[in-house]
Amino acid sequence: MTPEPEGYKKVSEENPKHIQANPYGPNPSDYLSNVSNFQLIESTLREGEQFANSFFTTEKKLEIAKALDDFGVDYIELTSPVASEQSRADCEAICKLGLKAKILTHIRCHMDDAKVAVETGVDGVDVVIGTSQFLRQYSHGKDMSYITNQAIEVIEFVKSKGIEIRFSSEDSFRSDLVDLLNIYRTVDKIGVNRVGIADTVGCANPRQVYELVRTLKTVVHCDIECHFHNDTGCSIANAYTALEGGARLIDVSVLGIGERNGITPLGGLMARMIAADREYVLSKYKLHKLRDLETLVADAVQVNIPFNNPITGFCAFTHKAGIHAKAILANPSTYEILKPSDFGLTRYIHFANRLTGWNAIKSRVDQLNLHLTDTQCKEVTAKIKRLGDIRPLNIDDVDSIIKDFHADVTTPALRPAEGGDVEEAHLDAIKKRKL
């Protein structure tokens, strides 16, 4: 079902039996995989509100909710209406927008909270309780039977209101496995819509995630949702591996904003998933809106888009080394797994530097509509590299060198006796400019 990304066909024709259509697509041995059937729970307005710099006004929340809905997220999760009067009013206001996305709110596993939540107009309630020894000892101080009884009461109450209910443990990867499986089986039997696994402290690694999800999959019939913090940099990989193991829903936020350094970022996960199943991702999500969505949230919380952000970071589609530039010009798939055009972006070949290869320069010569032989292109490239050792060259510099060279070789009468003089003169001219 997955279409071959551009560039694959050529190779397949050459050697069709040895090329898998998409070698980094869903692993066929993962028969429970939801890599091609996942959903997003977008939590910028819940987890993201816990980010140090977040202070969303009501207007900003409505704007973000609409933008998320337009992007195509499946669920929008909001801060508990119990957190403050304003949180409650904002939750009600977003429910009244009539978005396509389902609206959830995230509450503690308490009847007090549940009673407020079900009156806000949400489509579902996400309850969470800490099951790890750490949280049981230092946070709420409850034992497992107390937790279980409280969960049953809350779940049955929310279900009686005819809305969705998710039960999640907190700090799942430091919880006792038997405790976890017991409570998940119990809530599954009561009929929750999904159970959640949460790497609250960002400690989990991908193979642990896969094993826990696969194990849980044998215990419950409902969907599995996963929430990964990014303290140790694995939140995107953990999300992907969870889907491979059979989880269905991933919690994300725009730019990953959340407690500490945040959770799985929406954009980064889109990069991961489109590499695996481009057709599914493009059918569900408006990727060309990603940049605007990230800018909206970055401005609201007063941060910059990280320079190395997947997809939208300023260098995500920039190629510098000569050897890369050559191949990219021949076929973008050689060094690009993502197509910038899928995201409404363009590729940039960086050729004004000492690592430049002559292929990149030849491409620029063609763009300038000049005519040089390959030998001439190599000659001008050598000049550019020598100059690139002395100072950073910008595009204007390179264009200027190419044009001078072209004028030089196409009007031999003007050429000085020694070719070096032209270069020297140009070098002098460049040195004289302000660095």
Next chain:
Amino acid sequence: MTPEPEGYKKVSEENPKHIQANPYGPNPSDYLSNVSNFQLIESTLREGEQFANSFFTTEKKLEIAKALDDFGVDYIELTSPVASEQSRADCEAICKLGLKAKILTHIRCHMDDAKVAVETGVDGVDVVIGTSQFLRQYSHGKDMSYITNQAIEVIEFVKSKGIEIRFSSEDSFRSDLVDLLNIYRTVDKIGVNRVGIADTVGCANPRQVYELVRTLKTVVHCDIECHFHNDTGCSIANAYTALEGGARLIDVSVLGIGERNGITPLGGLMARMIAADREYVLSKYKLHKLRDLETLVADAVQVNIPFNNPITGFCAFTHKAGIHAKAILANPSTYEILKPSDFGLTRYIHFANRLTGWNAIKSRVDQLNLHLTDTQCKEVTAKIKRLGDIRPLNIDDVDSIIKDFHADVTTPALRPAEGGDVEEAHLDAIKKRKL
């Protein structure tokens, strides 16, 4: 061997049989794992030089090399001396520094390049050749037997000079597995020091990495080095999973700078590895120098440290939600897998906002050396939350509210008939301040 992180002991005493010493440490079933025995090949001065914004002067390269050596990296990899005259001179200059780290340079699998490289004074040479269908067709156009013969010639030449040699494929995850294993076995028999796997386009996912490394481990006897690009956000997780599978060396750069959005970042990998084996990481690397090292490189390439950078991002150790703040104050391990003090950093509890819990406020009351009962702390917290709905509160605001409240409750004679008046007056005062 791994010491229990702080906070574990208490729990172990309570329930010793049910708690694994470090549940997110090395998986005991990975008998080939090098999670507790890894080395770093630091490539800021090679891969990092391919970053769009990099233009290192000789002085800056020397400064970075010294800082990397001081941090404790095992190898420093430099741009090919063939790239330009300056690259060659810089390579020679860094070799003459007499650093503890071994110096490598990274070249194409060509005798021309190898002859130059071995004369620079490096401790080893990293050769790379594209083995994928893409690179064979669009980059160098060579077939596998040509590649193999060229590799043998270069490897034997470099070995004859008595320095280390690594052979790496490029774009390994889109290469034919049999081709890969054939060439790796061949170069292993000739006696390379290590073979390299490279996810050149950033397409690999963790379970693929684990499988390829495990497979390769059955074919070669030498060490395995891995190089992961971050286009789909998995470079840290892939590195960790590679070590689990038996790889020994990971290529990193400061802040991950490199082609496009870069490779496995040094700092992010340190976060991942210290969670797995704190003792090993602390014994080898000076983590408290990480912030300065990142700042040095960020300044050199004119980027900001991303707000969400692991460890050094401005919010990495900031806690906001009330429920989290309460537990963090009781025991940092509840919501922190990393100890900020390991990196010379401090924790910050964010309490001046509407999500504030009364425990965070109580902690602040104690810090201010005031004396309020729990009930009084809850009362003042409720006031702070109401004000937090109206505008962002800074620490001064919160301190002021607490101090007013404290003065109020400790001098009952001054208390107005209705407590609400104090709050109203304070609210008015805050509203009058510039937002």
